[in-house]
Amino acid sequence: MSEKPHGDAAPSRRAVLGWGGAGLALGAAAVGGTVAVAGAGEDGPSSSDGVVPFHGRHQAGIATPVQDRLHFAAFDVRTKDRAELVRMLKEWTRAAERMTAGRAVGEGAYGGIPEAPPDDTGEALGLPASRLTLTIGFGPSLFDDRFGLAGRRPDALEDLPKFPGDNLDPARSGGDLCVQACADDPQVAVHAIRNLTRIGFGTVAIRWSQLGFGKTSSTTPEAQTPRNLFGFKDGTRNISGTDTASLDQHVWAGGGNAGWMAGGSYLVARRIRMNVETWDRTSLQEQEDVFGRDKRRGAAVGRSGEHDEPFLKAMKPDSHVRLAHPDSNGGAAMLRRGYSFTDGTDGLGRLDAGLFFLAYQSDPRTGFVPVQRALARSDALNEYIQHVGSALFAVPPGVRDEDDWWGRALFT
Amino acid sequence: MSEKPHGDAAPSRRAVLGWGGAGLALGAAAVGGTVAVAGAGEDGPSSSDGVVPFHGRHQAGIATPVQDRLHFAAFDVRTKDRAELVRMLKEWTRAAERMTAGRAVGEGAYGGIPEAPPDDTGEALGLPASRLTLTIGFGPSLFDDRFGLAGRRPDALEDLPKFPGDNLDPARSGGDLCVQACADDPQVAVHAIRNLTRIGFGTVAIRWSQLGFGKTSSTTPEAQTPRNLFGFKDGTRNISGTDTASLDQHVWAGGGNAGWMAGGSYLVARRIRMNVETWDRTSLQEQEDVFGRDKRRGAAVGRSGEHDEPFLKAMKPDSHVRLAHPDSNGGAAMLRRGYSFTDGTDGLGRLDAGLFFLAYQSDPRTGFVPVQRALARSDALNEYIQHVGSALFAVPPGVRDEDDWWGRALFT
Ligand code: HEM
Numbered sequence: 023m024s025e026k027p028h029g030d031a032a033p034s035r036r037a038v039l040g041w042g043g044a045g046l047a048l049g050a051a052a053v054g055g056t057v058a059v060a061g062a063g064e065d066g067p068s069s070s071d072g073v074v075p076f077h078g079r080h081q082a083g084i085a086t087p088v089q090d091r092l093h094f095a096a097f098d099v100r101t102k103d104r105a106e107l108v109r110m111l112k113e114w115t116r117a118a119e120r121m122t123a124g125r126a127v128g129e130g131a132y133g134g135i136p137e138a139p140p141d142d143t144g145e146a147l148g149l150p151a152s153r154l155t156l157t158i159g160f161g162p163s164l165f166d167d168r169f170g171l172a173g174r175r176p177d178a179l180e181d182l183p184k185f186p187g188d189n190l191d192p193a194r195s196g197g198d199l200c201v202q203a204c205a206d207d208p209q210v211a212v213h214a215i216r217n218l219t220r221i222g223f224g225t226v227a228i229r230w231s232q233l234g235f236g237k238t239s240s241t242t243p244e245a246q247t248p249r250n251l252f253g254f255k256d257g258t259r260n261i262s263g264t265d266t267a268s269l270d271q272h273v274w275a276g277g278g279n280a281g282w283m284a285g286g287s288y289l290v291a292r293r294i295r296m297n298v299e300t301w302d303r304t305s306l307q308e309q310e311d312v313f314g315r316d317k318r319r320g321a322a323v324g325r326s327g328e329h330d331e332p333f334l335k336a337m338k339p340d341s342h343v344r345l346a347h348p349d350s351n352g353g354a355a356m357l358r359r360g361y362s363f364t365d366g367t368d369g370l371g372r373l374d375a376g377l378f379f380l381a382y383q384s385d386p387r388t389g390f391v392p393v394q395r396a397l398a399r400s401d402a403l404n405e406y407i408q409h410v411g412s413a414l415f416a417v418p419p420g421v422r423d424e425d426d427w428w429g430r431a432l433f434t
Numbered sequence: 435m436s437e438k439p440h441g442d443a444a445p446s447r448r449a450v451l452g453w454g455g456a457g458l459a460l461g462a463a464a465v466g467g468t469v470a471v472a473g474a475g476e477d478g479p480s481s482s483d484g485v486v487p488f489h490g491r492h493q494a495g496i497a498t499p500v501q502d503r504l505h506f507a508a509f510d511v512r513t514k515d516r517a518e519l520v521r522m523l524k525e526w527t528r529a530a531e532r533m534t535a536g537r538a539v540g541e542g543a544y545g546g547i548p549e550a551p552p553d554d555t556g557e558a559l560g561l562p563a564s565r566l567t568l569t570i571g572f573g574p575s576l577f578d579d580r581f582g583l584a585g586r587r588p589d590a591l592e593d594l595p596k597f598p599g600d601n602l603d604p605a606r607s608g609g610d611l612c613v614q615a616c617a618d619d620p621q622v623a624v625h626a627i628r629n630l631t632r633i634g635f636g637t638v639a640i641r642w643s644q645l646g647f648g649k650t651s652s653t654t655p656e657a658q659t660p661r662n663l664f665g666f667k668d669g670t671r672n673i674s675g676t677d678t679a680s681l682d683q684h685v686w687a688g689g690g691n692a693g694w695m696a697g698g699s700y701l702v703a704r705r706i707r708m709n710v711e712t713w714d715r716t717s718l719q720e721q722e723d724v725f726g727r728d729k730r731r732g733a734a735v736g737r738s739g740e741h742d743e744p745f746l747k748a749m750k751p752d753s754h755v756r757l758a759h760p761d762s763n764g765g766a767a768m769l770r771r772g773y774s775f776t777d778g779t780d781g782l783g784r785l786d787a788g789l790f791f792l793a794y795q796s797d798p799r800t801g802f803v804p805v806q807r808a809l810a811r812s813d814a815l816n817e818y819i820q821h822v823g824s825a826l827f828a829v830p831p832g833v834r835d836e837d838d839w840w841g842r843a844l845f846t
């Protein structure tokens with residue numbers, strides 16, 4: 023997790039920017055990522071803190087231990103020129119390599135050319151990598167007739183059905199592309215999305231974005247389970263990021279009809295508004311019945327420890343956990359990686375807050391869809407929540423090395 | 435800073451909730467705050483981590499070292515009943531004492547009475563106090579004819595003038611009351627505002643609220659200066675929270691015509707949208723000219739170290755630092771304590787981001803107002819920013835002890 027992808031001496035984000043004349047040379051040398059630079063900057067930690075390797079068979083940000091904060095952006099592609107889109111994806115990949123390593127975007131010229139805008143927007147200078155991961159996804163709409171990709175659309179990327187109770191805002195749904203930025207410092211996550219957006223200027227534009235302030239799942243069983251905005255432990259039963267067998271079975275996509283997706287995953291994103299004011303007025307008993315778990319410990323009905331196996335028949339038939347459990351859905355499972363959000367207050371003085379639900383799976387048709395069908399029909403939780411945004415993305419496999427780029431297997 | 439307000443054995447937030455039958459006794463005993471409770475909970479750190487004392491001559495959250503995150507809420511009072519408002523302020527004070535100590539709201543019955551809603555919403559259970567501070571303020575509108583306070587309105591609480599360039603949204607401005615919640619963990623800050631809102635249900639309602647994800651000032655000179663969303667170090671020259679003489683001169687209010695404000699302060703809050711897309715396209719030279727400081731080190735024009743005294747005449751006449759400096763404003767100074775925000779994306783795909791500017795001063799008429807007049811007229815920064823929300827609050831002195839309450843001197 024704190025392994026350095028580019029050797030020990032890669033210049034930090036801070037070291038690269040604004041080095042005056044020296045910045046040019048340093049920047050150029052940094053392309054290969056192997057220059058030796060005196061790590062001693064003026065202030066701030068060095069970039070070796072909390073670096074999650076960017077390269078690998080799978081993209082980081084899925085099985086990776088969940089970071090504290092999220093900035094998620096969905097983009098529309100504005101160009102009709104496939105080559106331009108490919109150029110941008112290559113540029114994005116190089117920038118993502120640098121930023122996830124705690125380095126500034128771009129390859130020099132920071133402060134070296136006062137007449138030019140700096141390559142990096144600068145607000146993350148001096149901050150450590152903060153376990154930043156950047157994860158790209160391709161939405162169903164990318165596979166229309168604009169880029170000649172129609173024939174490459176995976177069957178698994180079938181549009182989600184409309185579920186009962188959905189109240190989806192098109193302005194918070196869909197997108198040709200997405201980038202999930204997770205980091206322990208929100209400034210680092212926001213910086214990453216902003217710089218990718220800037221690189222993509224003219225080629226893509228943000229369609230919607232979402233900030234998440236508190237993780238609601240852990241994918242590391244040892245960690246303390248976080249609590250969601252209803253005050254319950256969330257993520258108790260989840261696929262662990264270290265459970266290779268479960269990941270292979272439920273999270274990583276095989277090729278199917280789309281070989282380019284082997285080693286990738288499918289991401290379902292749902293903005294779910296939680297009516298906290300109503301919830302806060304319901305009794306503890308009702309709250310515990312709704313989930314089928316107790317509020318203090320997170321133990322399933324009739325069990326005493328959080329991690330004791332739930333006994334589903336002891337729960338009310340409409341309890342969330344009973345309905346969502348794999349045993350009630352023919353084994354369906356997914357890796358949940360959502361975040362709590364609050365976006366201020368709505369027109370009625372109520373907190374506009376909820377869960378930005380993110381789930382990764384090998385195939386949504388056998389993962390999210392059947393589970394959400396069951397929940398939408400009967401979940402006792404439905405009285406307190408509403409799905410207001412929805413998106414689906416094919417998340418390609420990882421970038422192997424510095425010659426590879428996001429989406430290469432799809433576009434070549 | 436990690437001193438415990440209630441002795442060593444105050445039950446933690448986690449320990450209080452859901453203790454079943456024991457919770458009742460424990461809660462009741464905890465009123466005095468001196469019960470000895472075995473601190474060993476199931477998981478999570480104890481409440482002694484990062485507790486900022488709530489009681490004192492001044493409210494915490496002003497001179498206090500700046501925490502990482504903010505949730506700020508402005509409230510309208512919905513009742514016309516002064517006694518009801520006073521009752522709520524007392525309840526708020528007791529809840530604030532508990533939450534800032536890392537404890538749950540309420541005095542027991544968590545989980546003890548399944549038929550009742552829990553007193554605490556629960557999402558911060560198991561989290562440390564995270565240096566939470568809660569700071570209350572009273573807006574000009576509170577001093578109308580509803581509560582018989584018209585005669586007690588401080589002269590210093592004069593409505594802010596309209597400044598050139600202001601584009602204020604009434605829905606993001608004003609408020610009868612405000613609470614500033616600062617903590618190192620956003621979940622703790624959000625939890626605090628939510629629980630105060632819940633206690634105030636029927637008496638007050640949130641008018642607007644603002645989440646801040648990155649501090650833009652430090653009030654501790656030793657700390658690394660954070661960067662704002664334009665990538666510049668922000669807070670280099672600020673009133674230090676340990677500089678008693680400066681605080682007495684510029685931040686703490688005397689009584690003036692309103693004796694109840696002695697030891698308090700006045701807070702100006704401005705939501706300032708920053709046009710990051712335009713900024714990111716300007717040259718480094720222009721960026722540095724706008725501020726009068728260099729981007730890498732934060733040094734003033736012609737100086738080499740961040741903390742070298744600025745030489746104002748070396749800066750362009752319309753540079754932000756030159757115009758804002760006390761020497762250009764007859765000595766006017768304030769303690770800035772703002773946060774960066776991003777609230778997603780606007781309808782044009784641009785980041786809705788900026789600075790939630792917070793400044794404390796002994797009198798806005800000699801603090802914020804003259805400085806902002808100068809800035810609104812000539813600041814080169816105006817090309818890249820716009821003030822879109824505004825509010826002003828009289829921030830009363832601190833709560834002395836467990837018999838005192840927020841606003842006592844005003845209401846009695
Ligand atoms: C605001 C909405 C939601 C809230 C507050 C919520 C909360 C919870 C909580 C507290 C648990 C129990 C602890 C745990 O095992 O993680 C849980 C379990 C679970 N939830 Fe949700 N959830 C929400 C929406 C969803 C949705 C939309 C899905 C998928 C369609 C889902 C799927 C699951 C699954 C698969 C489990 C684990 C069940 C088990 O194996 O025992 N949840 N959820």
Ligand code: HEM
Binds near residue numbers: 708760805806819
């Ligand atoms: C988005 C809007 C703003 C941005 C990005 C911004 C940024 C900055 C920066 C980078 C500095 C230099 C570093 C420092 O000494 O802290 C600074 C200084 C300062 N700013 Fe601002 N500022 C903004 C708005 C304001 C406003 C509205 C006021 C008050 C009316 C203000 C008052 C000051 C003061 C008093 C200083 C210190 C000047 C000195 O003593 O050298 N700023 N600001």
